[in-house]
Amino acid sequence: MKFKAFLTQDGVNLLDKRFLPSLDKIGRTCHLYLTRDHAVFLHNLIGGDGVQSVAQFKKEVIFRDYRISSQNEDRIAFAIDVALLHRALRSAQAIQLQSQDDTAAIQIKLVKKLPAGSRNPAPFLTFETKGLRSAVVQDVPISKPFSRADVAQLQDALDASQDLPQTLVQVPDLSQLQNLVDRLKNVGELLMLSITQYGDLHLQVSTSLITVGSEFRKLRVLGVQAAAPSGDQNLTAPTRTEMAIQRGEALSVQVSLKHLAKSLQCLLAKPDCAFYGISPQGGCLTVIFQFFIPGTRLTDKSISFHCRLPVLDTGSS
Amino acid sequence: MAGGGAEALDLVCHLDSVQGMVDALSSVRWKRHQDAVIELSEHGIVLIVEEAGCLQAKVYLKRELFLVYEYASEGRPRFGLSLGLFVDCLNTFSTPGHSSVIEIRYPGPDMQLLLKSMDFPDVCTYAEIRTRIPDTISWDYHFEHTGNVPVSFTVRSAVLKEAIDDLEWPCSAVQIRIQPDPPSVTFRAEGHGDLQIDFEYYSTNDLLVAFQCDQLLSYRYKYKFLRAATSNLPSNVLKDNRGSKMTVGRGGMLKIQHLVSVLRAGAQHPFSDHMHHQPSRIAYIEFFVKPEEEDEPPINDS
Known part of the structure; x- marks a missing residue:
């Protein structure tokens, strides 16, 4: 099992300024899943009941000279502490800046080492930063790499998490939503969230x-949409939602406000837009973040980021 | 809005400074769970909170603070609600840097207090707060002046807050002594150590901005009540360099009055173009603090 690659400057910025702060808020530990083409950061996909998140990057977005090999179709997965990873990345970046040399690149690789005071070698993700005059090595401890069965389970969970809700609505102002959710947290713990096919989020x-x-x-x-019934603008929001649910044109779920607030920490990754949807049987609330290619309004397909919130009660059933 | 015409309601009002109302109400919120009584009248809204028959606070939101104030009740409707929930709920309507307009209505079909945002046609925030039949006010805070001249002084709110904060460490009741000659006010706490803070009218008249006293008065007040009356002042009171007026009434009843700005977001500065709105953009806050019983020993009473 081997993995080594150089981090690109864009990759370093993307991880340091945007994704790692956001992933750290979702959960301290995440899984890093590396394949021939992708690097994926996952939270709670296996063995967790909190907010699931999947941040997937095409390898070229973060790495160059990407080398990976394993007996399991070149797939490697392990658990890593996001805060430690972030710290290592930041200090590697600081060394790179100090060396004032473009050739000072950050290489990361998977190694097995004898930790100080131990007789058993342990796995690390090592950051090596070589400047002109100095080279610094930092080891971030990781879990034992996943077995073949565990990787298969992770891949299955990842595939399952890609199911799209039938109807998605775009929330234009995420910071407004975040502000609202932060304040609603003081009022109660559970939130009923409804999405209609007319484009209402309640x-x-x-x-x-x-x-x-x-x-x-x-x-x-x-996705699936319907025209709003005429005359419903005079109704109250709860009545309107109730009628839409009865007509089968809306779904409603109950989620934890804490989970919703956590998922909104994804804002730290500075997504350009966000879509909310409820999976068909009200199984979960899905939030999909999109990123534009810088300077355009075109979706950057090389980065994908989405969250799934566990549903506490299906309001519509 | 469906259900019930406006003519059936006691009150329909619109407010364009949710944050100002949050500030005013927060200044009488000294603990997380606190019951309040709201009284509606043609003059405005009064919110009253009380603690242990020894401390009462009132927030006066005059009708001039509201864009629309339609009052249609014969009596003076009163209802109880949780102050904490009311403030937290109002907070969900306030957007930083944006002055939101909300509509407040009472009563709803089930005697609720109803709130609704009015800003955008396609984004609407609403709330229904359950109200209850209010408890009778346990103690009448009828305030009478001690003599012909009301004994009072006005001190910068920020200074008062700081002084009360400092008086915490002796862990005892605080004696407030006000004397006409030389005109001065002394705050003194004796417990684990002593702390005395003097305001002399002639030497510190930038702090003690007004003074009126024709007799020496000295009373002791529970520290936690003085703290409750000063610790939750919103930052704009301190920034605007406002004064707080303290008046000692008959029997030592202490009245503390604060002024809280209820400005729209974006019109925060008192010298902005909205200057002419100023007199009517104030919420009046009053605290009434009963003194300690006189026969208690003077120290170690905590």
Whole structure:
């Protein structure tokens, strides 16, 4: 099992400024899954009941001189502490800056070493930064690489997580949503989230003392859509949502506000737009983030990032 | 909005400074779970909170603070609600850097307090807060002046807050002594060590901005009540360099009055073009603090 590659400058910036801060907020430990073509950071896909997140990069986005080999179709997966990874990356970057030399590149590779004071070799992801005058090596401890069965399980979970909801609505202003969700956290713990095929997104927190809700209407819809019934603008948001559910033109799920707030930490990765959808049987709430190719409005297909929030109760069933 | 015409409601009002209202209400929120009573009248909205029959706070939101204030009740409707929930709920309507307009209505079909954002046709935030029948106010905070001249002084709110914060460490009641000659006010706490803070009118008149006293008065107040009356002032009170007025009434009842700006976002500066709105863009906050019983020993009473 071998892996080594150089980090590109774009890759370093992308990870350091955007993705690692965001992934760290979702969960301290994540799985890093490397294949011949992709590097994928995953949270809670196996053996976790929190927010699942999948950040997938084409290898060229982050790496150059990418070499990977394993007896399991060149696939390697292991668990890694996001904060440690971020620290190593930042200090490697600092050394690179100090050397003031473009040739100072950061190489990462998988190694097995004897940790100080131990007799058993342990696996590390090692960062090697060579400047003109100095070379610095940093070892980030990782879990034992996954067995063939574990990798297969991870791949299955990854495939399953790609299922798209039938209807997706685009939330135009994520920071507004984040602000709302942060404040709703003080009111209650559970949130009812409904999405209609007309492009309405309705959030509601309800306790025995208070009901607070917010409705975003006329959002852009992807997938199955329907025309809004005429005359419904005079109804209250809860009534409108209820009627849409009865007509089979909306789905509603209950999620934890804590999970929703966590998924909104993906904003740190600076996505250009976000879509919300509920999977057909109300199994989960999916949030898909899109990134544009810099300077354009075209989706950058080499990066994909999405979250799935566990559903606590299917409101519509 | 479906259900119930406006004529059935006691109050329909529109407010363009949610953050100002949050600031005003937060200044009387000294603990997480706090019951409040709201009284509606043709003059505005009054919110009252009380603690242990010894401390009462009132927030006056005059009708001039509201863009629209339609009051249609014969009596003075009163209802109880959780202050914490009300503030947290109002917070969901406030967007940083944006002045949102909300509509407040009472009562809803089930006697709820109803709130709704009015800014955008396609984004609507709404809330329904359950109200309850209010408890009777346990103690009448009828305030009477001690003599012909009300005994009062006005001190910079920021200074008052700092002084009360500093008086925490002796862990005791705080004696407030006000004397006409030389005109001065002394705050003193004696517990684990002593701390005394003097405001002399002639030497610190930039801090003690007004002073009126014709007799020596000295009373002791529980530290936690003084702290409750000063610790939650919003930052704009401190920044605007406002004063807080303290008046000692008959029996030592202490009245503390603060002024909180209820400005729209974007019109925060008092010298901006919105200057002419200023007098009506203030919420009045009043605290009434009962003194300690006089027969208690003067120290170690905590």
